[in-house]
Amino acid sequence: MIRHTVVFRLKHAAGSPEEAAFLSGAKALANIPGVQAFEQLRQVSPKNEYAFGFSMEFADEAAYRVYNDHPEHVAFVRDRWIPEVAAFMEIDYVPLG
Amino acid sequence: MIRHTVVFRLKHAAGSPEEAAFLSGAKALANIPGVQAFEQLRQVSPKNEYAFGFSMEFADEAAYRVYNDHPEHVAFVRDRWIPEVAAFMEIDYVPLG
Numbered sequence: 001m002i003r004h005t006v007v008f009r010l011k012h013a014a015g016s017p018e019e020a021a022f023l024s025g026a027k028a029l030a031n032i033p034g035v036q037a038f039e040q041l042r043q044v045s046p047k048n049e050y051a052f053g054f055s056m057e058f059a060d061e062a063a064y065r066v067y068n069d070h071p072e073h074v075a076f077v078r079d080r081w082i083p084e085v086a087a088f089m090e091i092d093y094v095p096l097g
Numbered sequence: 098m099i100r101h102t103v104v105f106r107l108k109h110a111a112g113s114p115e116e117a118a119f120l121s122g123a124k125a126l127a128n129i130p131g132v133q134a135f136e137q138l139r140q141v142s143p144k145n146e147y148a149f150g151f152s153m154e155f156a157d158e159a160a161y162r163v164y165n166d167h168p169e170h171v172a173f174v175r176d177r178w179i180p181e182v183a184a185f186m187e188i189d190y191v192p193l194g
Contacts, residue, residue: 002141007188023193041190044099053190091104091188093138093150096120 001095002064003057007043007050008088014051022084025076026054032070034063049087098192099161100154104140104147105185111148119181122173123151129167131160146184 012018023040030038041053058064067073109115120137127135138150155161164170 003138040193041100042193043188044191045187045189047187050188052193053188055190089186090142090144091140091147091150092142093152094141096137096139096149 001057001059002061003037003055003093004064004067005053005055005091005093006088007048007053007091009049009051009086010084011086012084018084022080023052025080029054029056029073029076032067032072034058034067050089098154098156099158100134100152100190101161101164102150102152102188102190103185104145104150104188106146106148106183107181108183109181115181119177120149122177126151126153126170126173129164129169131155131164147186 010019010022012022026040027038029035035056035058037055037057039053039055041055043050043053056067058067107116107119109119123137124135126132132153132155134152134154136150136152138152140147140150153164155164
């Protein structure tokens with residue numbers, strides 16, 4: 001199992017229709033083959049600058065690559081992520097030991 | 098539910114006995130009251146500087162505070178975390194919507 005997470009903040013104002021539209025549109029990522037345990041999260045620690053997170057799991061690295069290269073993911077990154085996200089960090093986890 | 102996560106790297110060399118001892122010692126955090134779904138994780142994305150992550154869940158903010166103030170957690174931070182961790186970032190999530 002590999003857990004792909006990204007913590008981010010948007011260019012949109014908090015609570016704006018644009019923010020809601022981005023989050024709603026991103027739900028489609030859950031339907032890309034191989035995506036498991038898809039979560040949309042609110043980041044609540046005051047110790048970093050981010051407001052949201054997405055988390056998803058893949059069976060293995062190959063499944064993660066299929067997602068990464070999938071046309072729906074590529075289009076989402078191009079059409080929504082790059083224009084609308086102000087800052088982000090990707091963190092990928094595998095079980096330890 | 099609130100999910101408390103911290104992504105970090107150690108001062109110790111990768112694969113060293115000191116690294117193993119830190120990770121082994123940190124498993125005791127799972128026994129502090131209120132801690133659920135405790136995970137020790139390896140961070141594998143090349144897009145950040147961190148090597149490990151811990152993740153745990155609490156029923157609510159009050160349970161998170163009990164953990165944070167618990168003497169075992171306070172002692173772990175003082176005796177292990179501060180001396181042995183080179184860099185870290187805390188990320189806390191709650192379900193969105």
